[in-house]
Amino acid sequence: MAASQAAKAEKLLAVERARIDELDSELIRIIGERVKVCMSIARIKSEADIPMMQPGRLSAVRERLVGEGKAVGLRPEFVVELHGTVTRETCRIEDELMGNTPQPEGS
Numbered sequence: 001m002a003a004s005q006a007a008k009a010e011k012l013l014a015v016e017r018a019r020i021d022e023l024d025s026e027l028i029r030i031i032g033e034r035v036k037v038c039m040s041i042a043r044i045k046s047e048a049d050i051p052m053m054q055p056g057r058l059s060a061v062r063e064r065l066v067g068e069g070k071a072v073g074l075r076p077e078f079v080v081e082l083h084g085t086v087t088r089e090t091c092r093i094e095d096e097l098m099g100n101t102p103q104p105e106g107s
Contacts, residue, residue, distance in 0.1 A: 031086060034086065034090065035089070035090055035093060038090040038093060038094055039093060039094070039097060041094065042093070042094035042097040042098050043097065045094075045098065046097065046098045046099075052091065052094050052095060052098055052100060053091070058087065061083070062079075062080060062083055065079050065083050066079050066080065
């Protein structure tokens with residue numbers, strides 16, 4: 001009996017792991033799409049001589065995302081960390097496109 005339960009569990013795990021793989025791929029695709037939009041924003045800002053960083057916008061977005069995260073059971077700290085990671089990378093790319101000198105880590 002234990003062997004059949006283990007075999008059944010392995011089949012169920014394989015299905016769930018395949019779904020995780022699909023979702024991970026989708027996350028990467030979406031982040032790539034987000035980067036493309038940020039590149040477009042960088043070009044617009046550069047042409048209009050608008051500073052890359054918009055702290056008010058960043059705070060509003062983060063607050064909205066924390067609320068959305070709470071609604072699906074995510075801790076605010078996790079949402080802030082995840083968004084921060086994505087934002088740092090897109091800001092790095094925007095800086096590069098706008099010809100700005102990259103800021104040292106931690107600044």
